[in-house]
Amino acid sequence: MPIYEYEPLNPKKSCPECINRFEIIQGIDEEPLSRCPKCGQKVRKIISWCRAAVIETSDEHLRVEKKITEYEQQGMWSHAAELADKHSEKVKDKGIKTRALDNYKKAGYDADSLEKHSKTNDI
Numbered sequence: 001m002p003i004y005e006y007e008p009l010n011p012k013k014s015c016p017e018c019i020n021r022f023e024i025i026q027g028i029d030e031e032p033l034s035r036c037p038k039c040g041q042k043v044r045k046i047i048s049w050c051r052a053a054v055i056e057t058s059d060e061h062l063r064v065e066k067k068i069t070e071y072e073q074q075g076m077w078s079h080a081a082e083l084a085d086k087h088s089e090k091v092k093d094k095g096i097k098t099r100a101l102d103n104y105k106k107a108g109y110d111a112d113s114l115e116k117h118s119k120t121n122d123i
């Protein structure tokens with residue numbers, strides 16, 4: 001879903017919600033807002049392009065990937081694997097999944113036990 005950014009036409013009459021620019025996630029087919037959902041003052045869309053909501057995920061993605069790398073550098077394979085595994089479910093990223101499996105192996109799990117594996121195994 002794209003995120004749209006709006007600003008009030010008349011900031012003097014705006015409520016705290018729209019006095020500063022506000023962002024709202026809307027479907028591509030939805031009509032753009034013409035009024036603030038809170039106070040009903042007229043607002044306008046400031047950007048004609050839309051920023052995909054996925055960007056939030058991608059920020060998080062970078063953060064998680066960094067954390068995984070940290071775990072790997074410290075040789076905390078099971079931690080890295082857990083994190084990568086969970087994250088791969090969320091972002092549907094095959095690369096991360098492979099990385100998770102890789103780290104599971106390094107952590108000493110064999111492929112068969114991976115299925116049963118659920119808890120973090122502290123090193």
Ligand SMILES: [Zn+2]
Nearest residue numbers: 015018036039
């Ligand atoms: Zn408002």
